[in-house]
Amino acid sequence: MSTPIxxxxxPQCGFTRRVPTERLPQGAARATCPRCHENFTWPGTNTERGVQNSAEPPSSQEIRKGVDYAHHQASIQKAGFWLRTLAALIDTFLISLTQGILGGLLDLSVHALIVDSPDRVLNMFIFGMFNFALWQTYKVFFTGYCGQTPGKMALRIKVVKTDFADIGFLRxxxxxxxxxxLAALFFGLGFLLVAIDPEKQGLHDRMAATYVVKL
Incomplete structure (x- = not known):
């Protein structure tokens, strides 16, 4: 006689797992999805949403899918605070070098277009906006395109969604x-969460549902 399954x-991401019925509690219980890490209530009956009883054993494809995902998840290591800080320092150096070169060209262009001596406050505003736009474009482009800024590439770490897929430009x-x-507010406490969070997520990671993983 086959074992009831x-x-x-x-209910959040649709991930399914077949478990021998005898191993499950009789009453309602809390469960955590291994894919999206969301908590949900398992009602302990076959009448509620998300639960089905079956006397048929799982197919080899279903077994292989579950084992492959569990192995994939277990094999992935998340990057810690200091590794991510070093990657950020590399990116800061590279973008500062780029800002210096392009900023010099912008300064020459401003003086060439304005015959009179440009206003100092206006000049500072132009350079401030230019540097801000360049820094944000650098981060969003590389992270959205491949999940890695040059600093992360150098240290072989990558930003992924919590299901380990690529994050895309919008995210x-x-x-x-x-x-x-928001993470930088209150003395950067949102970034310091990386050092104490079990999943090594900062505030920005939690907001975007992302991990930073080692390759």
Missing amino acids: TTITC AFWREVVGKF
């Missing part, structure tokens, strides 16, 4: 511009 499905903008702005 219960299929539990995460990169939300993480790098909005998320990091």
